[in-house]
Amino acid sequence: MAGARKYHHGEVRETAVSAALALIEADGPDALTMRALAKAVGVDHRALYRHYPDRDAVLAEVAAEGFRQLLSDQSERCAGSDAPLQTAFEAYVHFALDRPHLHGLMLSRSRQAMDAHAALGAAVKAELDQLMIWSRQALGVALGERETDARDLAFAALAAAYGLVTLAASASLMPRSPEDLRAFVSDQVAGVLEGQLMRIKAQPVAR
Template identity: 40%
Template sequence: MTTRPRRTTYRHGNLKSEALAIAYRLVADAGHEALSMRQVADAVGVAHRSLYNHFEDREALLDAVATEAYERLAAILAETQTSDDYVAQYVRFALAHRTIYGLMVSRPHGTMKNSPSLQAAVHKVITEAMRIFCGDIEAPSERRRAVMKIYILLYGGISLYGAGILDLPSETALIAELSAMSAKM
């Protein structure tokens, strides 16, 4: 990776936005495990300490990248009209953006209260699942259970397929299997 030359002026412009865009790209390219604040700062062309004015730490930067990814996924899912379409769009997103999806599912739910924007973005995705899969379910506990079943099915299927464990010839076959399973829930 090439780095930008260091800036000669103090003002950067929208450092937070640019750092987030670069971090998103770096995670997409190589995964979130190796991402560092210094790596992002070098790519932006600022001292790594400058990023701490916008992101408390590496985890906050990763939360911001995950937030962006959940927002993108929610926008895609908002266009779906059927459970089959929801499953297809979700799976296509996860497989087309494997390292980003890996980051998304790595964010611990219990700590999301510390990141309201991430929590809101995740809830947008959940709201879309409720719209598609919970139309006739009244009880909140049953709605929650229905959404959990769908996400367990999707996450499990995507994980097993990605690891080469499922004997399916293509993404299309995976989508068909998961759609058939979701219809029986």
Template identity: 35%
Template sequence: MTSERTYHHGDLRRTLLAAALDVITADGPDAVSLRDLARRVGVSHAAPAHHFKDRTGLLTAVAAEGYARFADTLADAPGLRERGVAYVRFAARHPAYFQVMFRPELYRADDPDLLTAKSRATEALRAGIDGLPDAARGEDARLAGVAAWSLAHGFATLLLTGNLTDALEGRAPEDAFRALTGLVFAPGADGAT
């Protein structure tokens, strides 16, 4: 007889996702295994497969849920700068989702739920660019979107990896990002006179 405690969960899928997020936050997505999650939540090692089939299925569900939450967060932010702030805030508050969402080798990129959530997030980001005056967007709105995304994503990634600790000097990441965008996009910031 085994000493492991097993019992029925009211929502095993949700419980497994929560446990996976804890593992990802502590040790990164590469540390996730269905067997370990089953042990953590006290179910048989086969139980997670009923909900996710395999590790990739679980990480696909994490990415889809992350993109859905991300889309909601971005949609609530007015204007491009505040969408960038929301981007950084999301990464800081939900590092496990963030780590999985932007590593497509971890999940099934063709999953319908993931595609829907990812599309919503992309549209929310694009709406920030579309709201800019033509002069601010430049000739290539798509490139303007890539520039804005690169700035927010780069800042968020540096923040999560601990590379901004000294640079922030105790300042809230959102405030630092606002200041950064002011510096980068200030008139004359390109060195032109």
């Protein structure tokens, strides 16, 4: 490629992730091709194949970066929060609504993709592990206590958040301003959390 930028060893991979993230956030995953990415990075497209075997590998890397950024946002917001699980899902809703293309990519990766790409699997596991920590805190239990309840609490809220965000992205919710939409979805997810907490705490603890 004429005028291709010269990179030090390892720079192409890092720069490619940033460029791919920008392409996807602007125009969605379909905008990402190896040639488009090579042009954005400033290298011959064949150079990318020395770092990524195919487009799916790039998508997995971007999805992993999305999960890392989501967890960073949640952790920052939850520092000092009296209700970290609810705060974490408020952060999730803001992230998902503000960055719909990236969120859609993150949640569309299959179990096979997570198993095949170590970075993606590790990023997803880190997010789920931290949600479990906040879920246990919401229930007032320690690691190893009521693990099924903690998991169900977190996944009920995740399902509600994902479902509502998906409806918003497909314009299936009534038109609202971005601020009203974030508040509406956050309130609905908070209601699911409150209802699940009441249900779980009303159940007898297994001996």
